[in-house]
Structure formats: C-alpha cells, structure tokens
Amino acid sequence: MDEPVRVMVVDDHPMWRDAVERDLAASGFTVVAVAASGREALARFTATRPQVVVLDLQIPAPGGVEVTAEVIRQDPSARVLILSASGEQGDVLAAVKAGATGYLVKSASREELLSAVRRVAAGDTVFTPGLAGLVLGEFRRISGGGPEDRSDGDGIHRPELTERETEVLRMVAKGMSYKQIAERLVLSHRTVQNHVQNTLRKLQMHNRVELTRYAIEQGLDDDE
Amino acid sequence: MLRVIVLLNTVVLDLYRASSYAHPAAGVACVVVMVLWTGFAIWAYAAPARRTAWLLVADLGIAVALVLVSPAIKGDGIETTIPGFWVMGALLAWALHWRWVGGLVAAACLSAADLAVRTHLTQANYGNVFLLLVGGPVVGFMCASLQQMADERDVAERSAAAAVERARLARAVHDGVLQVLALVQRRGAELGGEPAELGRLAGEQEAALRTLIRRQDAVTGPAADGTAATDLVAALTRLEVTRPVSVAVPAEPVPLPAAVAAELVAVVEACLDNVARHVGPQAPAWVLLEALPGHLDLSVRDEGPGIPEGRLAEAEREGRLGVVESIRGRIADLGGTATLTTGSFGTEWELRVPRTVTAP
Incomplete structure (x- = not known):
C-alpha cells in the first residue's frame, strides 16, 4: 500500500552495519545510506533525507546524542531509533530527550528490530521497560527536585505527568505490552500509545526549554 | 620592572x-x-x-x-x-x-x-x-x-587527565566487545543448535560486562546515615546477569546503607525464585525501581498463571505461608509494606520502603 520506508543505518562497527542493513533490505526497507561516524551521518542525512535513522550511540564524533538533536532539528518528521550496545543508560536518556522515539538493545532479535523500525516509522514510540524506567525516574527527578529548585521562580513550566500518564509509563516499565495495558485499564491501544508519546513529548519539550534557558543565561542567543 | x-x-x-x-x-x-x-x-x-x-x-x-x-x-x-x-x-x-x-x-x-x-x-x-x-x-x-x-x-591535573583518558579508552574497548558479544548472541540464536548455545554464552558475558560498566560509572557517596553506601540501582541491575529478568531503574544512583540494599536485593531475589519455581525457570520477570523523595517503590512482576484463588487462604489454614509471609516480614522489618496482587494476568509484588531506613 505504501512506499518502502527509507532508512539510514549509523554504526561504526562494519559487521553490525552490514548485518542490520542486510536484515532491513531483506524485509523490504530501502537503506538509502549507511554511515560510520557522526560527521558522515549528518552529511548523508542532509543528502538522502531518510525517514528513519537507526543509530548507534557510541560513534566517532559528533556522538549519537548530538546526531539525534541535529537530525530532529533539520527534519522534525524524521524518526530516530537508538540501537545501542552501550551500557550507558545516561546516554540513552539524553538521546531520548534530544528527540529519539525508540530504543532497542543490540542483542534484540531480528524480528524485534524489524518491528521496531516499522513502528517508529509509523510514528509510534518503541520503549524497552528499562527506558520507561529511566524516563519515569527523570520525571520524578524534575518534579520532586531538590529543595533548591522547588522554588522555580523564573516562570519555567516544569513538566508533570498526569496520573494516567504515570500509570501507563509505570506499566511499560514493568514490562507490559501496550495491548496488555489497554486491557488492564480498559483503554484503546491508540490511547495507551498516545499517553506514552505524551510523556516523551513533555520530556523533549522540557529539554528544549532548558537548553534555551541555558543559552540565554550564557548569552549564546546573541545574534552578533 | x-x-x-x-x-x-x-x-x-x-x-x-x-x-x-x-x-x-x-x-x-x-x-x-x-x-x-x-x-x-x-x-x-x-x-x-x-x-x-x-x-x-x-x-x-x-x-x-x-x-x-x-x-x-x-x-x-x-x-x-x-x-x-x-x-x-x-x-x-x-x-x-x-x-x-x-x-x-x-x-x-x-x-x-x-x-x-x-x-x-x-x-x-x-x-x-x-x-x-x-x-x-x-x-x-x-x-x-x-x-x-x-x-x-x-x-593533579595530569592524573585527572590520565584518568579521563583511561576511562575513554576502556569505554571504547568495552563498547567494541559489547558489540561483538551482542552480534554473536543474535546470529547464534538465528542459527540454532550449537551456535545458539554459543550465542547464549555470549549474551551472558554481554550482560556481565554491561553491568560492570554501569557499576564503574555509578559513583556512590555515603548513605543518609553516614555508613558505607551501596547503590541499589547497580545492585538490582546485576540481577539481569544471572536471571531472565528485565530491571528498570532511574538514571541516577540510589545510595542506601549497605545492609539495607543487600536486604532489598535479597527480597527481590526471593520473589524471583518464586517466579522460577511456580512459572518456570526461564519465565520472564520484570523489576521496577522508583526513587521518590520520601520512599522507594519496588515492583516484581511475572506473567504466570497467578496464584489460584483460595490457595493462599488454604495454605494459611495449613500453617504454611512460607515465602509470602517471609517477604512481608522482611519488608516490615525495613519499616515498609509489601502488597501482593495476583490474577490471570500474573503476579506482582509491590514493595514500599522509606528512604531514611536503617539496617534492621
């Protein structure tokens, strides 16, 4: 019914790059570019405009987090799926805050990978329970905060999850599928999906506000 | 001048x-x-x-x-x-x-x-x-x-620079090893047979190395009561190495007195043992740790058939409520509460302990 999804694979490990490229091509995706470093990735992204970027976080500079931010800045409709062997949870969280909408560990099976690319391309979010736990923790950190930033007097709106969003995110973190969550809460699959997307959107927006505030504080917004 | x-x-x-x-x-x-x-x-x-x-x-x-x-x-x-x-x-x-x-x-x-x-x-x-x-x-x-x-x-500047460089090199090496192990695990599983066994071993090593890296990255300060601290996040994540469990945690370390952290991990392991016994040794389970300002919430969930209705009451009448009672008791000793939910969707333990807790 539709055009094949255009994908770019970014990984500095040739074995992996080839394996992922082969798997994607074999199941009908069009791999329009591969890249081994952040620099290559950004150059080829501009040239080929893929819909989905399958991105390893540990690549030669600029790193995966910067690449994610730049890709989303250039084309907000592009989707970034993080495929990482890295044990660094902080980087995964940073990439999601920068705009990635999916995360998969590299040991995931071929079917899991293909399904994740499909879902991310369709605008869905692909979360592991681990990533949901990190996002949940991040909201707790932001809203619970220390006593010093409780008095957020400078008018920055602090993102808060609704009760329902928290509930859904907790269930994702506990390993439940969207289908199971929908059954348990008597919601439609789509509604569950929307709740998860909302949590991400709030986190990403907060990230942008924080970056802007930082830029203003540092005087980086001067156009001179 | x-x-x-x-x-x-x-x-x-x-x-x-x-x-x-x-x-x-x-x-x-x-x-x-x-x-x-x-x-x-x-x-x-x-x-x-x-x-x-x-x-x-x-x-x-x-x-x-x-x-x-x-x-x-x-x-x-x-x-x-x-x-x-x-x-x-x-x-x-x-x-x-x-x-x-x-x-x-x-x-x-x-x-x-x-x-x-x-x-x-x-x-x-x-x-x-x-x-x-x-x-x-x-x-x-x-x-x-x-x-x-x-x-x-x-x-000081020289040694700090050397440490940063060492950490960078270690990360690069570790990442390369993780990639290969993950690839072996994935290809092995696809091939089946003996390669699948190799893949499984590679997967175990990958998880072990990943945990090691996490533990290195987590720098823990002293716990609230000043005794030596253990990072509960790192301790729970380690469970992924040896068990078919997925552990979801916050990004920041949760330092606790070593004895409290050890007790919490032991309780979680008791829950997981129960899953292995009643649902199956390879049955998946999920652990979620949430660090709230006043308390910690821990959840251990499985997707087994659940505990049949009346079974707990029956066991209680017979005076054997071993595991369930032991879990409740150990959490109560830490000043917290343990709630058990069970049904056709599976079984879930929800443990809540105050953050200021000291060793029992």
Missing part, C-alpha cells in the same frame, strides 16, 4: 643630593654602575639558563659594595646610602631563587653592610634593617609555597 622603579627612585634622590657629596664624580660613577647593572640584570634574569649562582652572588655583591663605599663618596655621617632602596632587587632575587634561606642570607648581608657604614643607629635605620630581615625570608617562603601549590596542581 621593580628594578627600574627602584633605580629611578635612587637616581633621582642621588641627583637631588649630589651637591652634598664629598666626591660628586665618584657618586656619578656609582649611579652609572647601578644603571648598567640594572640593565644587565633584567636581561640576565629573563632566561632561566642565565640565572646561575654567580649572577645572584654578583648581584648581591654589587649591592653590598655600593652600600659600603657610600661613606667614602658622600662623606662621613651619612643619612642614606647611595643605592638606597635599589638593594631590594638583589634581595628579592635571592628570596625567589633560594627561598627563605636565600632571603635571610641576602637580608643579613645587606643589613650588616648598612649597619657597618652608619656612625650612629637611628630608629629609622633600625626599622629598615628589621624590615629587610623579616621581608627577605617571608618573600622566600611565599615563593616556595606558590611553587609547591603550582607543582601539586600540575600533578
């Missing part, structure tokens, strides 16, 4: 008083000597290689000599010496070079020369000598402290 200023001061004063000199020509010669030596000294001290002991000795020697010849040129009963404050240059050079000892020696030499040419000791003379003797060593001492601080800072 300092030398030039004190030189100008001395030259002007000497010219001003030139009329009173017994031998004005010799006085002018002294001033010329000071001007030439100042120029030479500025050049000579500029390069470390030229700052030899000879230079310093000559510097001080000329200053002392000029002080000593003062009465001969100016006539007896002098108020000030010809070089005056100009001797400061030599004194500071000694203090800088040989620290407080140098400062003291130079100050002593200059003081002795100064006192030798006086016919009578005034309060002002005494004050100058005293300042020389105190100032020389103090400047030398401060100089030594500054040098030592600079050295220590250099050492």
Whole structure:
C-alpha cells in the first residue's frame, strides 16, 4: 500500500552495519545510506533525507546524542531509533530527550528490530521497560527536585505527568505490552500509545526549554 | 620592572643630593654602575639558563659594595646610602631563587653592610634593617609555597587527565566487545543448535560486562546515615546477569546503607525464585525501581498463571505461608509494606520502603 520506508543505518562497527542493513533490505526497507561516524551521518542525512535513522550511540564524533538533536532539528518528521550496545543508560536518556522515539538493545532479535523500525516509522514510540524506567525516574527527578529548585521562580513550566500518564509509563516499565495495558485499564491501544508519546513529548519539550534557558543565561542567543 | 622603579627612585634622590657629596664624580660613577647593572640584570634574569649562582652572588655583591663605599663618596655621617632602596632587587632575587634561606642570607648581608657604614643607629635605620630581615625570608617562603601549590596542581591535573583518558579508552574497548558479544548472541540464536548455545554464552558475558560498566560509572557517596553506601540501582541491575529478568531503574544512583540494599536485593531475589519455581525457570520477570523523595517503590512482576484463588487462604489454614509471609516480614522489618496482587494476568509484588531506613 505504501512506499518502502527509507532508512539510514549509523554504526561504526562494519559487521553490525552490514548485518542490520542486510536484515532491513531483506524485509523490504530501502537503506538509502549507511554511515560510520557522526560527521558522515549528518552529511548523508542532509543528502538522502531518510525517514528513519537507526543509530548507534557510541560513534566517532559528533556522538549519537548530538546526531539525534541535529537530525530532529533539520527534519522534525524524521524518526530516530537508538540501537545501542552501550551500557550507558545516561546516554540513552539524553538521546531520548534530544528527540529519539525508540530504543532497542543490540542483542534484540531480528524480528524485534524489524518491528521496531516499522513502528517508529509509523510514528509510534518503541520503549524497552528499562527506558520507561529511566524516563519515569527523570520525571520524578524534575518534579520532586531538590529543595533548591522547588522554588522555580523564573516562570519555567516544569513538566508533570498526569496520573494516567504515570500509570501507563509505570506499566511499560514493568514490562507490559501496550495491548496488555489497554486491557488492564480498559483503554484503546491508540490511547495507551498516545499517553506514552505524551510523556516523551513533555520530556523533549522540557529539554528544549532548558537548553534555551541555558543559552540565554550564557548569552549564546546573541545574534552578533 | 621593580628594578627600574627602584633605580629611578635612587637616581633621582642621588641627583637631588649630589651637591652634598664629598666626591660628586665618584657618586656619578656609582649611579652609572647601578644603571648598567640594572640593565644587565633584567636581561640576565629573563632566561632561566642565565640565572646561575654567580649572577645572584654578583648581584648581591654589587649591592653590598655600593652600600659600603657610600661613606667614602658622600662623606662621613651619612643619612642614606647611595643605592638606597635599589638593594631590594638583589634581595628579592635571592628570596625567589633560594627561598627563605636565600632571603635571610641576602637580608643579613645587606643589613650588616648598612649597619657597618652608619656612625650612629637611628630608629629609622633600625626599622629598615628589621624590615629587610623579616621581608627577605617571608618573600622566600611565599615563593616556595606558590611553587609547591603550582607543582601539586600540575600533578593533579595530569592524573585527572590520565584518568579521563583511561576511562575513554576502556569505554571504547568495552563498547567494541559489547558489540561483538551482542552480534554473536543474535546470529547464534538465528542459527540454532550449537551456535545458539554459543550465542547464549555470549549474551551472558554481554550482560556481565554491561553491568560492570554501569557499576564503574555509578559513583556512590555515603548513605543518609553516614555508613558505607551501596547503590541499589547497580545492585538490582546485576540481577539481569544471572536471571531472565528485565530491571528498570532511574538514571541516577540510589545510595542506601549497605545492609539495607543487600536486604532489598535479597527480597527481590526471593520473589524471583518464586517466579522460577511456580512459572518456570526461564519465565520472564520484570523489576521496577522508583526513587521518590520520601520512599522507594519496588515492583516484581511475572506473567504466570497467578496464584489460584483460595490457595493462599488454604495454605494459611495449613500453617504454611512460607515465602509470602517471609517477604512481608522482611519488608516490615525495613519499616515498609509489601502488597501482593495476583490474577490471570500474573503476579506482582509491590514493595514500599522509606528512604531514611536503617539496617534492621
């Protein structure tokens, strides 16, 4: 019914790059570019405009987090799926805050990978329970905060999850599928999906506000 | 620069008083000597290689000599010496070079020369000598402290840079190994048979290495009660190595007293053992840790058939509620609560403990 999804694979490990490229091509995706470093990735992204970027976080500079931010800045409709062997949870969280909408560990099976690319391309979010736990923790950190930033007097709106969003995110973190969550809460699959997307959107927006505030504080917004 | 200023001061004063000199020509010669030596000294001290002991000795020697010849040129009963404050240059050079000892020696030499040419000791003379003797060593001492601080800072900066570089290299190596292990695991599982077994082993190693990296990255401070802390996040994540469990945690470490963290992990393991016994040894389970400001929420969930209705009540009547009661009791000892939910969707333990908890 539709055009094949255009994908770019970014990984500095040739074995992996080839394996992922082969798997994607074999199941009908069009791999329009591969890249081994952040620099290559950004150059080829501009040239080929893929819909989905399958991105390893540990690549030669600029790193995966910067690449994610730049890709989303250039084309907000592009989707970034993080495929990482890295044990660094902080980087995964940073990439999601920068705009990635999916995360998969590299040991995931071929079917899991293909399904994740499909879902991310369709605008869905692909979360592991681990990533949901990190996002949940991040909201707790932001809203619970220390006593010093409780008095957020400078008018920055602090993102808060609704009760329902928290509930859904907790269930994702506990390993439940969207289908199971929908059954348990008597919601439609789509509604569950929307709740998860909302949590991400709030986190990403907060990230942008924080970056802007930082830029203003540092005087980086001067156009001179 | 300092030398030039004190030189100008001395030259002007000497010219001003030139009329009173017994031998004005010799006085002018002294001033010329000071001007030439100042120029030479500025050049000579500029390069470390030229700052030899000879230079310093000559510097001080000329200053002392000029002080000593003062009465001969100016006539007896002098108020000030010809070089005056100009001797400061030599004194500071000694203090800088040989620290407080140098400062003291130079100050002593200059003081002795100064006192030798006086016919009578005034309060002002005494004050100058005293300042020389105190100032020389103090400047030398401060100089030594500054040098030592600079050295220590250099050492600290070097070792910090080395540590960062080591961490970067380790990360690069680890990441490469993780990638290969994950690839072997994935391909092995696809091939089946013996390769699948290899893949499973690679997967175990991958999880172990990932946990190790996490543990290295998690820097834990002391716990709330000041005893040695364990990071509950790292401790729970380690469970993924040996069990078919997915552990979801916050990004930041959750430091707890070691005994409390160990007890919590042990309770979670008891829950997981129960899953393995009743649902199956390879049955998946999920652990979620949430760190809230006042308490910790831990959830252990499985997707087994659940505990059949009436079974718990029946077991209680028979006086055997082993595992369930033990889990409740251990969490109660930590000042928390344990809630069990079970149904066709599976079984879930929800454990809540206060964060300020101390070891039972």
